[in-house]
Amino acid sequence: MESGSNCEVSTLLNELTQGMELAKQLKFHLNSTSSTETREMLVQKILSSYDKALLILNWNGSVEQAQPGGQAIVPLSPISVDGSPLSDDSDKGFKQDVSKKRKMLPRWTDQVRVSSENWLEGPHDDIYSWRKYGQKDILGAKYPRSYYRCTYRKIRGCEATKQVQRSDEDPSIFDITFRGTHTCMPDTHSGPAIASPEKQKQKLKQNNHHDNQKQNQSKEILESFQTNLRVNTENLDNKEVESFLYPSPSFGFMSESHASPSMFDNDNQFGNFFQSFISPASSESNYFSVSPCQMNSFGGVPVMQHSESDLTEIISANTSTTNSPILDLDFPLDPVDLDPNFPFDNPNFFP
DNA sequence: ATTATTTGACCGCT
DNA sequence: AGCGGTCAAATAAT
Numbered sequence: 308m309e310s311g312s313n314c315e316v317s318t319l320l321n322e323l324t325q326g327m328e329l330a331k332q333l334k335f336h337l338n339s340t341s342s343t344e345t346r347e348m349l350v351q352k353i354l355s356s357y358d359k360a361l362l363i364l365n366w367n368g369s370v371e372q373a374q375p376g377g378q379a380i381v382p383l384s385p386i387s388v389d390g391s392p393l394s395d396d397s398d399k400g401f402k403q404d405v406s407k408k409r410k411m412l413p414r415w416t417d418q419v420r421v422s423s424e425n426w427l428e429g430p431h432d433d434i435y436s437w438r439k440y441g442q443k444d445i446l447g448a449k450y451p452r453s454y455y456r457c458t459y460r461k462i463r464g465c466e467a468t469k470q471v472q473r474s475d476e477d478p479s480i481f482d483i484t485f486r487g488t489h490t491c492m493p494d495t496h497s498g499p500a501i502a503s504p505e506k507q508k509q510k511l512k513q514n515n516h517h518d519n520q521k522q523n524q525s526k527e528i529l530e531s532f533q534t535n536l537r538v539n540t541e542n543l544d545n546k547e548v549e550s551f552l553y554p555s556p557s558f559g560f561m562s563e564s565h566a567s568p569s570m571f572d573n574d575n576q577f578g579n580f581f582q583s584f585i586s587p588a589s590s591e592s593n594y595f596s597v598s599p600c601q602m603n604s605f606g607g608v609p610v611m612q613h614s615e616s617d618l619t620e621i622i623s624a625n626t627s628t629t630n631s632p633i634l635d636l637d638f639p640l641d642p643v644d645l646d647p648n649f650p651f652d653n654p655n656f657f658p
Numbered sequence: 659a660t661t662a663t664t665t666g667a668c669c670g671c672t
Numbered sequence: 673a674g675c676g677g678t679c680a681a682a683t684a685a686t
Binding site: 442 | 661662663664665
């Protein structure tokens with residue numbers, strides 16, 4: 308818990324600091340002859356930062372109870388800045404019964420864009436270890452879909468899996484669908500989630516494998532990462548539940564046969580740890596940054612393992628078209644199933 | 659030697 | 673039958 312708090316605090320500080328920096332920039336641009344676009348963008352960023360800060364505060368206030376054992380994912384609290392109701396509803400997204408056999412694990416999707424402007428590789432990989440177990444060519448998709456599962460599946464029975472699919476249209480965008488939540492997470496430091504150093508290393512390399520040779524990670528990655536990686540919020544495919552929180556997406560790209568020249572690769576876990584905020588950089592798309600805490604709380608923490616099954620539906624996190632996060636969780640479940648307290652988890656694992 | 663990735667086979671669902 | 677998802681043997685990486 309404390310770790311969670313610390314994380315939140317730092318996240319909060321980061322947001323506020325960022326907001327201040329952006330405000331300064333804006334101030335500067337006001338004097339200069341900058342385009343209104345630039346200013347607008349800055350304003351957006353500022354709003355986004357403060358929005359996040361508020362969100363964090365809000366969490367602390369309301370959902371503070373995250374107990375080490377069974378947490379609850381923090382529901383995205385309803386603080387949306389200028390969230391426009393995405394309301395695209397359509398029901399297609401819920402794959403409610405994604406086949407009953409599969410314990411209906413919570414599932415959500417992310418769209419992540421990795422820009423390779425500066426070489427960058429995409430990087431981010433969450434703190435989890437993923438192991439690829441398959442790849443498939445998907446009907447109409449230009450690129451194959453990769454399947455990953457938690458490395459500790461056997462050891463810890465962690466059932467989290469994810470699918471990574473590169474967008475046909477924009478190869479720099481990857482759709483990552485997470486299914487299930489990590490139960491391998493350490494409670495703060497008991498930590499097996501992040502296994503032994505060796506594993507980490509191995510993993511590292513795995514992640515980097517194809518293109519990686521080059522990049523040394525850490526800071527560089529972090530930096531580029533911060534500036535280049537963004538969560539794309541325009542995916543309209545899935546319109547479903549929108550969530551402001553994103554799980555920390557990790558890439559495990561692999562063989563991208565057609566992939567253009569080594570565009571992505573990964574960095575090490577450590578770098579990921581820092582993948583704090585993604586600062587928005589593009590002016591055209593909407594994105595927002597994600598804090599580690601948030602990500603973790605939603606995507607990776609060991610959420611209620613049993614409750615998972617209770618959630619008979621899939622949670623699909625989507626991005627909205629507006630540039631600010633919309634925190635609108637729409638659960639297809641009936642109230643009964645969904646506990647008022649929300650079975651969602653709370654972030655806690657950061658040391 | 660161990661662990662991860664690759665890749666075709668297999669399986670269940672539609 | 674076709675497709676998406678998973679398995680697992682072969683292979684690669686350390």
